[in-house]
Amino acid sequence: MDGSVTRGRVHRLLLPVTAAFATVALLAGCSGSGASHSSPAQVNAAAPKKAEAPGRADGHGLQAEAPGRADGHGLQADYERVIKDVLPSVVQIDAANSLGSGIVYDAQGHIVTNAHVVGGEKTFKVSTATGGGAIGARLVAAYPEQDLAVIKLDSVPNGLKPARFGDSAKVAMGQIVLAMGSPLGLSSSVTQGIVSATGRTVTESRAGGGTGATIGNMVQTSAAINPGNSGGALVNLDSEIIGIPTLAATDPDMGGSAAAGIGFAIPASMVKTVTDQIIRSGKVTDSGRAALGVTGRTVVDSHYQPVGVAVVEVKGGGAADKAGLRAGDILTRLGDTDISTITSLSEALAADRPGQTVQVTYTRGGSVKTAQVTLGEI
Structure with missing residues (x-):
């Protein structure tokens, strides 16, 4: 499926998305230009609480207690070390x-970020941890x-300092993580x-500046x-x-308020794949993303x-x-996944790879048919 496909309708705040597994709208973590860069109004600060770790001396208390520490301060020490690093x-x-955040990718000054942070802009001001004033930057791609x-x-x-x-493949549920950036x-x-x-x-969603991207293998976090x-x-x-924070959930049933503890990050493997290609070639030459090669639209019943998804153009x-x-043709199934909307088709394709052969179920002239399709690449 190519980029010209019309997306389904979703609830949206700033850069919302829909997820196949939950009835929520999602809020992308990119602030508008009205955000203050140093002292936003009405920020309520709470006194920090000291992190505690159980008295484990084997290096595995709360997953991350510092080895050899049995005094309950191993996890706090790890937080401080990671933040410093x-x-x-x-x-x-x-x-x-x-306004958004970015990660220093290499010593040549390349910064990786979200496409929705840069939007349609070509030049930017970047504030680094080295101090001094903001530095000019330009879009590579x-x-x-x-x-x-x-x-x-x-x-x-x-x-x-480039990041590591x-x-x-080693990211697993339950691992402790920190999210770093410039919220608000x-x-x-x-x-x-x-x-x-x-x-x-x-x-x-594409509304409000969203990219319309369907992103697979994302890391969900409570940070x-x-x-x-x-x-x-x-x-x-x-x-x-291990990832780039990109989206945070909001609950449309509660007026679009934040659904605490549901955020999503693009996995590091995809970040490296895309960034290396852009730096090397100025564009992505091998997306690794499956494509059906159709333009379609969602169809509804009486x-x-x-x-299903009606094929508009092949x-x-x-x-x-x-x-x-x-x-x-009206597509109703891709492999083992039922297809009811253009979004569900995008999400099904995101789980597949170019060159993979899948069975597509569709209707033509009122008859149900199947076809074996070897997927192409976006």
Whole structure:
């Protein structure tokens, strides 16, 4: 399926998305230009509480107690160490109409962030942890299909510290993580939580500046993700980036208020794949994302309930074309997944790989048919 597909309708605040697994709207963590960069109004600060760890001396208390520590302060010491290690690699990005975060990717001054943070802008102001004034930066390239972008500093300050990225395959539920960025314009802020789930597939809306990306294999976290956190760092206790915080859930049944403890981060593996290609070629040359090669729209029944995706156009030479699909067919199933909307089709494809053969179930002229389709690439 190509980028011209019309998305389904969703609830939205700033950059909301829908998720296949929950009835929620999602709020992207990118703040508007009205956010203060140092002292936002009406911020209620609570006295910090000292973190406690159980008296384990084997290095595994609360997952992360420092080895050899039995005095209950191992976890706090780990938090402090990780913040000292990683926070210098997290920057604040000011675009014309938004504020977000970014991660120092290399010593040449490349910064990776979300595509929705840069929006349609080409130049930015970046505040780094090295001190001094904001540094100018320019867009290298954005890849909205994965909501990622790379910018480059106009000048590289002394002491700029690239981040270390972890192995996405080792991310597991229950791991303690820290989220670092500039929520609500509060630069160099840190929140903590755990990995709540892995392998989530989430689809952004295009309304309000969203990219419309369907992103697979996202990391769900309980760490607080707020406007301005987008593009920042989700970090494990080995001081490794395991994801880029991108979206936080809101509950449309409660007036769009935040659903506490439900945030999503793009996994480090995808961040590295996209960023390396952009730095090397100025664009993504190998997306690793499956495509059906159709333009479609959601169709509804007489009760206005979605029942499938009508093929509007088939890309010549694409996967669907080679399998004999044509305009007017209504897609109802991809592999083992029922397809009722264009969003559900996008999410099903996000779980597959180019070159994979799947069975597509569709109706044509009132008859149910199937086709074996070898998926192409976006």
